[in-house]
Amino acid sequence: MTTLSELPLFDRLLWAKENLAPVETDYRVVFECDMDEAAAVLVPAPEWMACALAGGILPPVEVYHQLEIDEKGHVLNGHILHETPPLGPMTEEQAIEYLIRKDVPSHVWQDETANRLKFYICQKHQIPEDRGFRNAWRLAA
Incomplete structure (x- = not known):
């Protein structure tokens, strides 16, 4: 009999969709890719957070960094995810760190020479509810 962890990633995600209740988190990641651009807000999907907390579904984040992409944007070795x-x-904290390393551009979280804050982990209530000036958001120095 095949266990969940032996299934390909796609099948594990299908299993999670059918069997795990979504998990809302209060954590958010605010980051700047470039000083000339507005800050972005990374909000974990409740379905993804359920997978992370449950375990046995998501591959190590390093696998995403090993993906090879051709000039047309096609993944050449996607089998490694499965x-x-x-x-x-x-x-939850480990899941947020995983998500930063997976979804935030590496030059934001890898640069140890920067003399300014490039990302900030915060809670939902720390982000303004009014999104009217969202394109003007910056991280405070």
Whole structure:
């Protein structure tokens, strides 16, 4: 009998959709890719957070960094997402760190020489509800 962790990623995600209740988190990541651009807000999908907290579904984040993409944007070695054994359960904090390394451009979180804040992990209530001036948001120095 095949266990969940032995299934391809796609099948594990289908299983999660049918069996896990979405998990809302209060965590948000505000980041700037470029000083000349507005800050972006990363909000974890409740379905993704459920997968991260449950464990046995998501591959290690390093696998995403190993993906090879051709000039047309096609992934050449996507099989590694399905063949790599999944991680165990994460805490919410670990899941946010994983998501930063997966979805925020690496020059934002890898640059240790910067003399300014490039991203900030905060809670939902710390972000203004009024999005009227969202394109003008910047991280405070």
